[in-house]
Amino acid sequence: ILEGEARWEVVLDGFAVLDHETGLVWEKSPDTTSRSFDSAVSYCFSKNVGGRRGWHLPTVSQLASLIDNTQVNPSLPSGHLFSNVQTQWYWSSTTVTYDGAWGVIFGDGSVGHTRAENDGYAWCVRGGQSR
Numbered sequence: 001i002l003e004g005e006a007r008w009e010v011v012l013d014g015f016a017v018l019d020h021e022t023g024l025v026w027e028k029s030p031d032t033t034s035r036s037f038d039s040a041v042s043y044c045f046s047k048n049v050g051g052r053r054g055w056h057l058p059t060v061s062q063l064a065s066l067i068d069n070t071q072v073n074p075s076l077p078s079g080h081l082f083s084n085v086q087t088q089w090y091w092s093s094t095t096v097t098y099d100g101a102w103g104v105i106f107g108d109g110s111v112g113h114t115r116a117e118n119d120g121y122a123w124c125v126r127g128g129q130s131r
Contacts, residue, residue, distance in 0.1 A: 004079035012050025017081045022065050024058070024124030025125055029084045030123035037101050037116035040091040043130075044124035055124035060092040060102035060111065062125060067109040089120035 002021045009018045010028065013028070017026050027049055035043065040057055047055035068077040074085045087107030094102040102114045 003077065007077070007083045008079065009035055010013075010081055012052055015050035016052075019065070022062065024062060024065075025126040026066075026082070027124050028082060030082070030090070031121055032086060032120040034061050034088070034121060036119060037091055040120065040122035041093070043122045047124045049124070051124075052126065054126050056126075057091055057093040057122060058125040060094040060104070063090060063092045063104045063123070064111055067104060067106075067111075069109050072108055074106040076106065085123075089114065089118075090123050091120045091123075 003094070007019060007021050009020065011018045011025060015028055017028050019026060031043060044055045044057050047053070047054060067075050069075060071078065073087050076082060076085060085106055088105060090104050090106060093104045096102065096113045098115070100113050102113045103110065104111050105122055
């Protein structure tokens with residue numbers, strides 16, 4: 001487990017953060033517009049951050065890898081380099097059988113699922129698997 005400066009590095013001209021623990025590259029400032037699941041998938045797919053394409057919604061495991069249950073509002077590890085993280089629902093690419101998807105509420109770090117037409121936020125990632 002890496003912490004603080006050992007875990008995080010700003011990359012892509014300051015627009016993204018590399019997580020040295022997982023090898024994933026996250027948007028430094030995730031989207032602040034609430035949207036449906038399908039809209040969130042499209043948003044990440046068409047994303048260009050720091051001159052790079054290839055972004056996608058993270059899996060629920062990838063999204064949950066950011067949670068620090070000792071922190072609240074947001075429930076991110078101390079020393080993280082992210083900005084504008086909402087304390088609400090963030091979509092993952094991990095779907096459920098009833099036309100919904102898993103996600104994380106970054107106010108308290110809870111993980112759950114909801115219907116695809118509900119609103120949530122997109123936090124796009126590069127690297128790793130997309131489903």
